[in-house]
Amino acid sequence: MQLDRVINKRKSVRKFSLRKPNWRKIIEAVDVANEIPLAGNIHTIKFILVDDEEKINELARAAQQQFIKQVHYVVAVCSDYTQLKRSYDERGERYGKQQAGAAIENFLLKITDLGMASCWVGAFSDETVNRILKIPEGMKVEALLPIGYGTGKLKKKKKPSTDAVLYFNEYGNKFMKELRKPEGV
Ligand SMILES: Cc1cc2nc3c(=O)[nH]c(=O)nc-3n(C[C@H](O)[C@H](O)[C@H](O)COP(=O)(O)O)c2cc1C
Numbered sequence: 533m534q535l536d537r538v539i540n541k542r543k544s545v546r547k548f549s550l551r552k553p554n555w556r557k558i559i560e561a562v563d564v565a566n567e568i569p570l571a572g573n574i575h576t577i578k579f580i581l582v583d584d585e586e587k588i589n590e591l592a593r594a595a596q597q598q599f600i601k602q603v604h605y606v607v608a609v610c611s612d613y614t615q616l617k618r619s620y621d622e623r624g625e626r627y628g629k630q631q632a633g634a635a636i637e638n639f640l641l642k643i644t645d646l647g648m649a650s651c652w653v654g655a656f657s658d659e660t661v662n663r664i665l666k667i668p669e670g671m672k673v674e675a676l677l678p679i680g681y682g683t684g685k686l687k688k689k690k691k692p693s694t695d696a697v698l699y700f701n702e703y704g705n706k707f708m709k710e711l712r713k714p715e716g717v
Contacts (some may be wrong), residue, residue, distance in 0.1 A: 542644040568635050574616050577635050590664045591661065599651075606679065608673050610674075679710040
């Protein structure tokens with residue numbers, strides 16, 4: 533699929549059919565999630581592919597989001613900022629969060645490209661999710677990504693227009709400078 537079409541097609545899906553995705557396709561999306569810019573090329577991200585039904589139910593409870601129970605697979609995206617903090621002090625955490633966001637968006641776009649659907653789930657009990665997934669000390673779970681095939685019609689959420697979010701040269705300036713005329717004209 534063309535990039536623009538995939539970006540446009542991606543939506544947060546919370547209703548899934550019973551059809552089970554091929555887990556190898558999900559690994560393809562992990563490959564793409566790995567292809568991101570990294571501050572100092574320092575890798576911070578790990579992925580956990582969860583297919584254990586009991587664990588998925590527990591994750592749904594930890595997030596208090598019942599729709600997660602419908603899926604056969606959840607990918608948990610985790611980060612360790614330790615090395616980034618060592619290299620960049622307090623900016624390390626900021627970079628780590630940005631890297632996680634880039635990886636998650638790449639992942640969601642590839643899932644969409646492959647005809648599947650997901651939803652970025654960021655609201656959950658860290659403590660409970662860490663226990664369910666046996667997350668080691670120093671590692672953070674950034675998001676849970678339930679994956680399946682969407683069902684039902686879903687309207688694309690309205691986004692702000694480019695005009696509403698774009699400034700030129702300084703914050704708040706909505707106008708592009710006139711192109712300078714060549715001298716003598
Ligand atoms: C950081 C972050 C956390 C989110 N957490 C949740 C969540 O816990 N549960 C949920 O259903 N959606 C969650 N979402 C999805 C948003 O609700 C969704 O992206 C937004 O409503 C726009 O809809 P769209 O993704 O279809 O464009 C989250 C999105 C982001 C970026």
